[in-house]
Amino acid sequence: MKLSNQLPFYALCVSSIMLTGCINSTKNNAAEGVILPAQKFDLSQWQINTPTDIDNDGVVDEIRLKELQSYYHPDYFYINDEGNMVFAAPNKAITSVNSTNTRSELHNMLGGELAQEKDFSNNFALKNNRRAEQFAQIGGNLKATLSVNHVSKRAKYAEKPTAYSVVVGQVHAIQDPARQAEGEGYGWGNEPLKIYFKKWPNHQYGSVFWNYERNLEKDNPNRIDISYPVWGNDWLDKSEPAKKGIALDEPFSYEVNVVDNTMYLTFTNERHGTMKYEINLANNIDAFGVQDTLDHPKGYQGEGHFFKAGAYNQCSTADKPSFRYPACPGTGDWKTDKLNGDYTQVTFMALTTTSGYLPDNE
Numbered sequence: 001m002k003l004s005n006q007l008p009f010y011a012l013c014v015s016s017i018m019l020t021g022c023i024n025s026t027k028n029n030a031a032e033g034v035i036l037p038a039q040k041f042d043l044s045q046w047q048i049n050t051p052t053d054i055d056n057d058g059v060v061d062e063i064r065l066k067e068l069q070s071y072y073h074p075d076y077f078y079i080n081d082e083g084n085m086v087f088a089a090p091n092k093a094i095t096s097v098n099s100t101n102t103r104s105e106l107h108n109m110l111g112g113e114l115a116q117e118k119d120f121s122n123n124f125a126l127k128n129n130r131r132a133e134q135f136a137q138i139g140g141n142l143k144a145t146l147s148v149n150h151v152s153k154r155a156k157y158a159e160k161p162t163a164y165s166v167v168v169g170q171v172h173a174i175q176d177p178a179r180q181a182e183g184e185g186y187g188w189g190n191e192p193l194k195i196y197f198k199k200w201p202n203h204q205y206g207s208v209f210w211n212y213e214r215n216l217e218k219d220n221p222n223r224i225d226i227s228y229p230v231w232g233n234d235w236l237d238k239s240e241p242a243k244k245g246i247a248l249d250e251p252f253s254y255e256v257n258v259v260d261n262t263m264y265l266t267f268t269n270e271r272h273g274t275m276k277y278e279i280n281l282a283n284n285i286d287a288f289g290v291q292d293t294l295d296h297p298k299g300y301q302g303e304g305h306f307f308k309a310g311a312y313n314q315c316s317t318a319d320k321p322s323f324r325y326p327a328c329p330g331t332g333d334w335k336t337d338k339l340n341g342d343y344t345q346v347t348f349m350a351l352t353t354t355s356g357y358l359p360d361n362e
Contacts, residue, residue, distance in 0.1 A: 035079045038069040041351055047109050048310070050076045051093035051102040060094045065113045075334055076104045080347065087311035088345040090337040091152055092330025098175065098189070100318040100325065105310035108353055110136035118174045123304035124356075127260040128282045135304060139258035139356030142307040144169060145349045147251045148197040148206070152315035153341035156327035158200075161227075161235035163326035165198035166344040167312035169254055171263065173215070173303035180217075186302035190215050192281050193263065194225070195254055196314070197246065197346075198235060205245030207232025208252060210265060212279065212287070215296040215303070222294040224323075228287055230267045230275050243271075251349065259356045261301065266359050276359070307353060311346040 037043060045065070050073055052061045063071050072078045076088050087104040095102055111121035125135040132138055146168055155163035175189025191213045199206025209232070211225035227234035231252075232245030246252055246269065257264040261282035267275045279287040282301035286292050315328035330342045337343050 034072065035083070036070060036072050037077060037079055037085050038071075040079055040083055041085055041348075043068050043106070045109055045112070045353065046106045048077060048104070048106050049096060050104050051089045051095070052076065053094045058094075060096050065109055073104075085348045085351070086149075086345065087348070088343060089311050089313040090330055090332070090334055090343040091313060091315045091328045092317045092332045092337065092342070100316040101313055103310065103312040105308050105312050106351075108140075108142075108307040108309075110140075110306070117306075118176050118304070120304055123174060123306045124258065125304060126258070126282050126301045128298075128301040129303070137355055139260065140256075140305075140307065141258070141352075141354045141356050142169060142171075142256040142309065143253070143353075144255075144309055144351045145251060145253040147249050147347050147349075148199075148246075149249055149345040149347055150341070151197065151199050151206070151248075151344050152313070152328050153201045154329050155315060156319065156329070158326070159238075160323050160326040161225075162314040162316065162324055163198075163328065164200055165196050165235065165314040166346060167194045167196055167314060168309065168346055169193070169195040169256065170308040170312070171256060171258065171305055172308055173300055173305055176304075179302075186215075188215065188217055190223070190300075192279075192300050192305070193256065193265075194312075196227075196235060198233075199245075199248065200238070200240075201341075203240045203245075205232060205241045205243065205247050207234070207237075207241050207245050208267065209234045210277070211235070214292070214294060215300050216294075226286060226292070228277060231269060231272050246272075253350075255359065256307070257356050257359050258305070259358055264359050309348070309351055311344050313344040315342075315344070 048063045080086050089102040089104045093102045109122050115122045120134040124137045124140045125132045151164050171193035176187035179187025194211045196209050208230040211227050213225050216223040232241030252269040255266040262280050265277040277287050281299050283299050284292045284295035284297050316325050318325040319327040330337050
């Protein structure tokens with residue numbers, strides 16, 4: 001959905017009363033004294049998906065780059081009193097076509113407003129990609145400081161690893177059916193990186209970990225996530241992480257550097273210090289240096305990639321057999337779901353993107 005050339009400001013406000021928010025122009029925001037996210041953060045190469053359907057077209061709202069510069073939502077995407085950028089998503093709301101998870105999440109767009117999401121000009125490549133010169137750049141850097149304020153407190157299938165969790169940063173591959181048809185084994189839209197926070201409702205602390213998804217077709221049973229703990233546990237460990245973990249509202253930082261074919265990850269927290277990982281994304285050697293014979297032998301080298309950041313709620317309301325569906329409750333009414341704890345919320349204090357470069361001490 002594009003919001004430009006749709007309805008005037010007052011009509012958007014009226015039509016969104018049931019969503020407890022409205023989409024404002026820069027002029028109206030200035031009159032109301034609202035500080036826009038784009039006024040505090042450089043969002044000049046981002047678009048956003050929010051868990052809304054303002055025009056009732058049955059498609060999740062996609063706020064493109066130009067529109068994002070004058071956009072906020074008072075519940076799902078706004079600047080708080082401390083000048084930080086808040087993302088929120090209830091368990092139950094409209095989702096993107098290929099997902100059952102709600103999100104308030106930015107999508108990096110290197111090519112600008114006119115390019116389509118899957119255009120090479122909007123994405124970065126690995127050095128070994130045979131079309132690397134057609135992409136906007138080789139590699140990239142994503143850096144963020146944030147705190148997780150809330151994750152869903154309820155799940156029907158608490159044992160499923162996605163319960164009680166949120167993804168706060170991603171490297172995502174392009175989903176492109178045309179590439180799938182080429183027979184290269186690419187274009188599935190998988191994720192070589194998802195940075196998670198997970199906290200069980202009866203635990204004092206949560207865990208930060210990152211996942212690598214094997215780059216296989218959707219229906220391949222080996223297409224699973226490999227989880228690496230940073231602070232606390234990985235996503236399968238049900239034990240209390242205690243002070244080894246991260247508390248709600250406790251700030252931490254991550255930095256993602258994709259240089260040539262290698263992804264360097266740096267995580268920093270005041271209590272825990274720094275944790276570093278690296279993984280070559282152009283083969284099937286995991287982050288421990290062990291060959292994963294079940295992964296694609298060339299990893300993600302044939303893909304186009306982009307960064308995502310925000311609140312990607314992993315507490316899907318779908319009730320299906322896969323480990324991805326914990327059947328978390330939700331009504332679809334924001335006030336009710338917030339009161340019941342059926343939502344996720346993340347606050348970013350810093351967010352930047354640049355070209356990739358080797359991290360310190362490498």
